[in-house]
Amino acid sequence: MKNPARKLPVRMSAGRQGASPQQVIRCAAMLGGTLTAFIGCRRGGLLGSLLAGIGIAIFSDSAKQHAVTARKASLAGRQNRTVHLESSVNINRPPEDVYAFWKDFVRLPEVMSFVDDIKATDTGYTHWVAKGPLGTSVEWFSEVVEDEPGKRLIWRSLNGSDIDNWGNVAFHQDAGSGTNLIVNLNFEPLGGVAGSAVGHFLEGIENSVLTENLLQLKTYLETGEIPTSQS
Template identity: 30%
Template sequence: METMNSDDDKINVNTIERIISVGFGALLLRSSLKKFNLLKTIPSIYLIYRGITGRCLLYNAIDLDSTERHNVNVRSYFTINKPREELYQYWRNLENLPSFMEHLLSVKVQENKSTWTAKIPGYHREITWDAEIVKDEPNELIGWQSIRNPLIFNAGKVVFKDAPNNQGTEITVIFSYRPPAGILGEGLAKVLNKPLEYLIANEVRGFKQIMETGERATNKLNKE
C-alpha cells in the first residue's frame, strides 16, 4: 500500500520563525490561562503547533515556503587597458583583493583554502569566513565560494576576455550571496542588494585604477 504525501504535511516554516512562534505562543498561552480567554488560547495553541511542526496553514494556502533560499547575484562589467594575463595574475593572488575591495580587511591564503575578513556596510562588526577556489582557468576565469557554513553563503567569479580591436580586456565580475531563509532573509536581501551593487561596481573600478595607473584614487566618502 502506497502512502500519499500531502502538501499539508510539508515543513514550510524556517527555524528562526519556528523558534519565534513557540516562544510567542507560550507567552500568549500563559497569559490566557491566568484568566481563561478563548480568543487568546486558540491562537497561542496554533502558534505553538506551527513552531513545533514547522507547518503553517496560511503559508500552505498561499503557496509560501520560508525554508527556501534564493541566491542574489550582483554583476559588474569593465574594460581595462591591460592584457588579461596580467589582470588574471593579480586577481589570482587573493591576498591582493583588499587593495581594491575596500570592504575586505584581509585575505589569508593557505594552500587552496583562504580566510576572508570583511566589514559589511551598515553592519558594525567584522565577519570572517573560509573560502576555496572552485574553478581556475588561467587567464580566463577564477571562481570561488565560501565553505564551512558561513553566516551568509557567498561565491564569486571573474571572467577575463580580450576586448575588441586590441582595447585591453573585458572583465565580468559576479558576486552571489544567499541570505538566511524566510521573510527575514528576503528583507535583508532587499536592504543589501542596492548598496552591494554600488559597492561591487566601485571596487571593480578600483581594480581598473590600480591596474592602469598603479594606484587607487582616494575616495573621501569611503574614509569618513
C-alpha cells in the same frame, strides 16, 4: 571559526506567512484604544477625558510595539535575502595581468571596499573578513573550484563560514590588448542563523558598490595608484 570543510551553496526560499497571534492582538488593541478615545471624546466631562486618555495610551503603546516588530521583520528580511552582484569593466591591460592580480586574492581588499582582509591558509583556501557593525565582522573560507589561467576563476565558500557565497570572474581580451572583466558575486545567509553582522554586511553591498570597486581596480592596474577616495 572552525576548520572549513567542503560545502556547496544551497538556495533557500521563504514562503508567505499569515499574521501571528501577537500581530492580531496588537491590531485589536490599537482598534480598542481608538474606540475608547472616541467614546471618551463624545462623552465629555471628567469621565470622558479619562476614557480618552486611556484610549490614546493604549493606541500609542500598541503602535510603538507594532513599529518595533515591523522594523525587526524588515531587518530579518534583509538578513535572509540572497544578494547577487554583477558588473564589468574594460581595463587597458592584457588578460594575463588582470588575472594575476585577481588570482592573488589577498590583494583584493586594496580595491574592494566591502572586504577588510583576505589571507591565504596552509590548506590552500583563503580566509575572508568583511565589515560588520560596531567592530563585528563576517568571515568565510573559500576555495577555487575552477581555474583557467587568463580566462576564468570560480570560487565558493566552505562549511564553517558565516555566510554562503560563490563567485566567478571572466577575463575576455577586447579588440585590442585590453581586458573586458566580468564579475559575478553571490551572498546567501545561512538559513535561520543570520545575525546583525551579516545583515549589516548585506545591506551595504550592491551593484553600484561593485562597479565603483572595479573602476578602482582599473585605475590601479592602468596607473599603479589606488584612488584615495576609496571608502
